[in-house]
Amino acid sequence: MRTATLLLLSASVLCGADSADVIFRDGTILTMNPAQPSAEALAVRQDKILAVGSRSEVMRWRGANTQIRDLHGAALLPGFIDAHGHFSQQIIAGFMQNLASPPAGPVRSIADLKRELLAYKNAHHLKPGEWILGQGYDDSLLVEHRHPTREDLDEVSTENPIFVGHISGHLCAGNSAALKLAGIGPDTKAPAGGVIRSSGVLEESAQGLLMSKLPRPTLDELVGRVESTQQYYAAFGLTTVQDGITRPDDLKLLEAAAERGLLKLDVVSYPIWLSADEMIPADTRAYRSHLRIAGVKMTLDGSPQAKTAYLTEPYLIPPDGRDAAYRGYPILPDEKVNEFVARFVQRGWQILAHCNGDAAADQFINAIAKTGGASRRPVMIHAQTVREDQLDQMRDLGILPSFFVAHTFYWGDWHRDSVLGKERAYRISPAASAAKRGMHFTFHNDSPVVPPDMLRLIWTGVNRLSRSGDVIGPDQRVTVQQALKAVTLDAAYQYSEEDSKGSLEPGKLADLVILSKNPLTIDPRNLQDIHVLETIKNGIIVYHRP
Secondary structure, three states: OOOOEEOOOOOHHHHOOOOOOEEEEEEEEEOOOOOOOEEEEEEEEOOEEEEEEOHHHHHHHOOOOOEEEEOOOOEEEEOEEOOOOEHHHHHHHOOOEEOOOOOOOOOOOHHHHHHHHHHHHHHOOOOOOOOEEEEEEOOOOOOOOOOOOHHHHHOOOOOOOEEEEEOOOOEEEEOHHHHHHOOOOOOOOOOOOEEEOOOOEEEEOOHHHHHOOOOOOOHHHHHOOHHHHHHHHHOOOEEEEEEEEEOHHHHHHHHHHHHOOOOOOEEEEEEEHHHHHHHOOOOOOOOEOOEEEOEEEEEOOOOOOOOOOOOOOOOOOOOOOOOOOOOOOOOOOHHHHHHHHHHHHHOOOEEEEEEOOHHHHHHHHHHHHOOOOOOOOOEEEEOOOOOHHHHHHHHHHOOEEEEOOOHHHHOHHHHHHHHOOHHHHOOOOOHHHHHHOOOOOEEOOOOOOOOOOHHHHHHHHHHOEOOOOOEOOHHHOOOHHHHHHHOOHHHHHHOOOOOOOOOOOOOOEOOEEEEOOOOOOOOHHHHHHOOEEEEEEOOEEEEEOO
16 A cells, blocks of 8 residues: 555644544535434544534634645545455455456456466466466356366466466366366365366365465565555545455464554454364454454355355256256255354354355354354345345344345346346345345455445445346345445444444544545446545545545
8 A cells, every 4th residue: 555645633732632633524425324414524633533514513623733625526425344355365366367357357268268377377487387376267257158177277288287266266276287286186085065076176165175285475475465455445445344264374464464554444354263263362342453353254155156055946057067956055064053153152253154045044044043142243244045034034133134236247147047047136135125124234345256346336236237237136226325324334333333433423433435426416327437536544545546
């Protein structure tokens, strides 16, 4: 991240402790506070909001050294909050070739994928035996509508092992050299919760056989990308980001960045359930140098676009090698889910559970129900195919859905035509159903699965337009106000931080974003065309649009 510009210079010595350091005015101020939805001006002192209200009321806090910020008609909102994503994996992805399809990357075909991998090899001047690494290919968007095989990857190189990760993070593929290094042959048995395809594609837990062999950048190399990665997030208006399913090496990276004073955004970490006992501290509510270890992350199934999510009804078109009854599979059996959830609830940890399929959602709902309501704001991550009866149960149990609503754009057509069929596809990320029940719900991008573009995310929740222009579930569209709340106040509620974040109120942190237009007054179809002009964290400018 470029050197942060100090926005607020304490004026307490020169003008008295009651003076504002900066006052914003002459624009639209959307507070996300239902008791005071808008304001004419906002005052900040140090890292907190001092006053919000009419221009005359707020200007009473002006002192001799108060900076007056004219918004010139722009919109001031609370900083956006990442309800689910993988900050450390976004850093690691920067060391691999981008194999995503537009608009996230350049790959439209297997030929394009091969070209990008060859470009990586040439750019890094790789010697035989050194790894070619790529991330983000998407079979649903490739013209061939298939995964790259070991034979495809062997055409790039037989001397260099090759790893390519699927956009979902739930599949990967390797060439013959990579599979050999991983000890994968025709008779290799997949670990529980995984599948080894003969093509060289590995599903879910089977990925570990290959990924364990990958070279990992040094800690200093990883820490060296922390600032630029934060700048990437801040450019989308984010002031709080998540590191979901933090692994031990990831935590070393985050702690090193915090200790070196490099974290400017708040980073909330949820360690992987398999290592949680060793990674989660006694205090899960406090930030230390912008890092907070807040709870535990479980993964109960896979990805719908990769056709590994655990459903109660079969996939519309099963993946290769599967029969018509195929409906995905769980990562853990019911008894293990119950065991882990009970243990984590007993320890007072917040639980985030990845559940894309409704069968996986049943596992989590049933496990939480067995705890007798003792759980601490449990969150169902993705909640793509939750049914109406499940939403009733979630409301009653206090389970918050965090919807990956960007699926409606990125994979809406694929879900309709190949994964789920029209009826189920039109109900993915059923945010309107949650809203009708008065539930708190959030939206997320699951970055690096898709870019952390918060305005596109809001646009998807409001419009639910697919790549082809189909409205993926007209009845599940939400209002702009509801979508904004899902990435501000409700996201803060998900983190149990609603007393300090998520709305513009006196005493809350000065986490702010300035947008080029008012999202409540423009045509909702144009929401994704709004620009983030400035992102402010704790009263400090962390991003300014060039």
